[in-house]
Amino acid sequence: MRLTLAAEIAVAVALLATGFGALSGWGCVAAAAVGTVVLWAGGWAGAAALFAFFLSSSALSHLLPDPAARQGEAKGGRRDAGQVLANGGAAAIAALAASTRPTLALWAITSSLAVAAADTWATAIGATSPRPPHHILSGATIPAGTSGGVTLRGTFGALLGALVVAAAAAVVTRSARLFMVAAVVGWVGMVLDSALGGTVQGRFHCPACDVDTERAIHRCGTPALPTHGWHWLTNDGVNAIATGSGAVLGAAAWYWIGRGAR
Numbered sequence: 001m002r003l004t005l006a007a008e009i010a011v012a013v014a015l016l017a018t019g020f021g022a023l024s025g026w027g028c029v030a031a032a033a034v035g036t037v038v039l040w041a042g043g044w045a046g047a048a049a050l051f052a053f054f055l056s057s058s059a060l061s062h063l064l065p066d067p068a069a070r071q072g073e074a075k076g077g078r079r080d081a082g083q084v085l086a087n088g089g090a091a092a093i094a095a096l097a098a099s100t101r102p103t104l105a106l107w108a109i110t111s112s113l114a115v116a117a118a119d120t121w122a123t124a125i126g127a128t129s130p131r132p133p134h135h136i137l138s139g140a141t142i143p144a145g146t147s148g149g150v151t152l153r154g155t156f157g158a159l160l161g162a163l164v165v166a167a168a169a170a171v172v173t174r175s176a177r178l179f180m181v182a183a184v185v186g187w188v189g190m191v192l193d194s195a196l197g198g199t200v201q202g203r204f205h206c207p208a209c210d211v212d213t214e215r216a217i218h219r220c221g222t223p224a225l226p227t228h229g230w231h232w233l234t235n236d237g238v239n240a241i242a243t244g245s246g247a248v249l250g251a252a253a254w255y256w257i258g259r260g261a262r
Contacts (some may be wrong), residue, residue, distance in 0.1 A: 001043045003036070009047070010035030013054075022058045026081035034088040041095035041105045045172035049110045049182075050088070052168035053117045056161065057087075060124035086239035087116040094247040104254045107178060110169040111250025112243045114162040114186025119193045119239060121161025126154020136194045147214060147235060148198015162186025181253040185246050193242035201238050203228035 014032040017023045023031055031054075039047045058079075094108035126133065126149075132141050133149030142149045162183045170179035204213050204224030211218075214235060218224045 001039050001047070003040050006039035007032075007036045010039055013051070017054070017058070021078055022062075023084070024078045024080045027079045027084050030081040030084040031079075031088070034084060034092045037092040037095045038088070038109055041099045041102065042109045043102060043106070045106050045169045046095070046109045048168040048172050049106075049113045049165050050091070052165045053087070053113045053120075056164055057117060057120040057124075060121060064124040064127055082234075082236045083239075086236040087120075087243060088113070089240060090244040090247045091116075093244075094251065098251065103258065104251060106169065106173070107181065107254040107258055108247040108251040110166060110178060110182040111185040111189075111253070112247035114165040114182040115189030115193070115243045115246035116239070117161035117165045118158040118186040118190035119161075119242065121164075122150075122154040122158035122190050122194075125157025125160070126151045129153040136191070136198050147201050147238070148194055150194055158190040159183075159187050162190070177258055181250060181258070185249045185253070188249070189242045189246040192245055193238055196233075196238045196241060197235065200229045200233055201235060202226060202231040202233050204231070 011032045013035060014023065014028045017031065018025070018028040035050060038050050042049070091109045091112040094112060095105050098105035098108055127144065129151040131151060133144060133146070133151045133154070134140065135142050135148050136150045137148070162185075166179045166182035166186065169182065170176065202214065202216070203226070204216060204218070205211070205227050206213055206218035206220065206222050206224045208222040209218060209220055212227070213219075213224050216224055216226075216231065
């Protein structure tokens with residue numbers, strides 16, 4: 001896709017999303033930048049994957065409750081620049097790195113966005129579970145909205161999210177192999193995201209409110225004390241690692257089984 005056309009489409013969609021309350025101001029800027037690069041390198045199939053992720057995730061975020069809101073951890077319905085880059089930054093970097101090989105770029109883009117969709121769908125659909133989540137590694141029951149928690153319903157939602165993005169790109173390219181790879185990588189990436197969130201993501205305790213939090217500065221404004229994990233690793237950082245891993249796995253799959261494929 002021509003760069004000018006990619007930029008025009010990305011900016012138009014970002015502005016429209018901002019108007020509907022899906023993006024903050026800086027989130028709009030980040031989304032326009034990510035969208036431009038992805039559409040330029042990934043073409044219409046990359047656009048299909050990106051829009052499938054963004055539209056479905058935005059709809060779920062507005063329709064279903066955010067479990068983090070129960071603990072006052074939710075950022076709100078408007079995605080900020082950090083969230084946009086955590087979910088789409090890896091796809092954009094992969095697009096730039098593989099821009100001379102469009103099919104390779106598309107496999108990396110689609111796989112990365114499938115991870116982002118799987119994580120978002122798992123969180124949104126898992127919030128409707130009548131049972132509390134369990135820690136992905138220890139199996140202990142933990143509060144809803146805590147990183148590292150999984151439910152059967154959320155796990156099924158993750159698979160659906162990955163399938164939606166994989167199918168969007170595969171329909172355009174008519175590639176069954178791309179569909180299967182992106183769907184599998186998407187789900188595996190969600191598992192990695194949960195494992196990192198439950199082990200090395202920073203956790204804190206607010207001495208003023210006497211509650212645990214994932215924020216270094218609690219919502220009350222009090223600096224929180226680190227209690228677990230790497231204090232510098234936020235939820236956005238975990239998402240970035242997971243989506244980056246998805247891009248790498250998608251690219252590796254292309255080298256292994258995708259060469260010569262559409």
